[in-house]
Amino acid sequence: MKPNTNISPILKIVNLKKSFGTNHVLNGFNLELYKGENLVLMGKSGSGKSVMIKCLVGLMQPDEGLIEIMGKDISTLSQNDLNSLRTELGFLFQGSALYDSMTVRENLEFPLRKSTEKNFDTEELVLQALDNVGLIDAIDLMPDELSGGMKRRVALARAIILKPKIIIYDEPTTGLDPITAKEIIQLIRAIQHKQGTSSLIITHDVDCARVISERMILLIDGVNYIEGTFKELVSSKDEKVQAFFK
Numbered sequence: 001m002k003p004n005t006n007i008s009p010i011l012k013i014v015n016l017k018k019s020f021g022t023n024h025v026l027n028g029f030n031l032e033l034y035k036g037e038n039l040v041l042m043g044k045s046g047s048g049k050s051v052m053i054k055c056l057v058g059l060m061q062p063d064e065g066l067i068e069i070m071g072k073d074i075s076t077l078s079q080n081d082l083n084s085l086r087t088e089l090g091f092l093f094q095g096s097a098l099y100d101s102m103t104v105r106e107n108l109e110f111p112l113r114k115s116t117e118k119n120f121d122t123e124e125l126v127l128q129a130l131d132n133v134g135l136i137d138a139i140d141l142m143p144d145e146l147s148g149g150m151k152r153r154v155a156l157a158r159a160i161i162l163k164p165k166i167i168i169y170d171e172p173t174t175g176l177d178p179i180t181a182k183e184i185i186q187l188i189r190a191i192q193h194k195q196g197t198s199s200l201i202i203t204h205d206v207d208c209a210r211v212i213s214e215r216m217i218l219l220i221d222g223v224n225y226i227e228g229t230f231k232e233l234v235s236s237k238d239e240k241v242q243a244f245f246k
């Protein structure tokens, strides 16, 4: 399904460029994410996916290009405005990234403590988020008492706890066995459906892309080399594109 391009994208990247010396990582990368869609970004290792995310969240300064989140050009925002815009973004990082010395409950409370919005019931949000990932019973456990799949679920609960409008998933299924990976994919879909979030999913996992994507972008040679549905991309005759699906 093609997005309705009459509607403004919730996230927009235009002509993003970033080099490190002679290593030209991003050479004019473009991306548009529309409300409620699941957009998958695939790129080989070292193609610049993390650099793109760092530019997106303001952790790295691009050499050139425009990044708009919910219609706001992030380069023009004050630190305060950038921080409050960041609360509209949820992240699921590679490898879950839970705090080992904190219980599940404390891990989930962490983003709430940092939030500028204080008008919420912490206990209720924590329980709601854990319920969404089917892990209420694990609330007082420590991360090392959880399986890899449970950790990923807790990380997912933490990513959605403030009901962000956009969620960025960085390799959500890496390191999981195929069955657990499928469960995580189903959860991502269920959460997107329930909360109407827009998702940017960065993955190497072709199965994950096939199941979850409504649209895909391949990052090759620093640009959005090709865009389309999984079906369109998988039937491309272009060798660089085919290499992703072998």
Ligand SMILES: Nc1ncnc2c1ncn2[C@@H]1O[C@H](COP(=O)(O)OP(=O)(O)OP(=O)(O)O)[C@@H](O)[C@H]1O
Residues within 6 Å of the ligand: 020, 023, 025, 043, 044, 045, 046, 047, 048, 049, 050, 051, 052
């Ligand atoms: N701070 C930095 N200084 C110099 N080079 C960097 C820096 N950050 C990234 N790079 C380079 O940018 C390129 C892209 O790296 P990046 O981490 O974005 O790849 P990636 O697509 O996320 O890879 P992976 O899938 O393995 O995570 C690499 O060549 C890397 O060495």
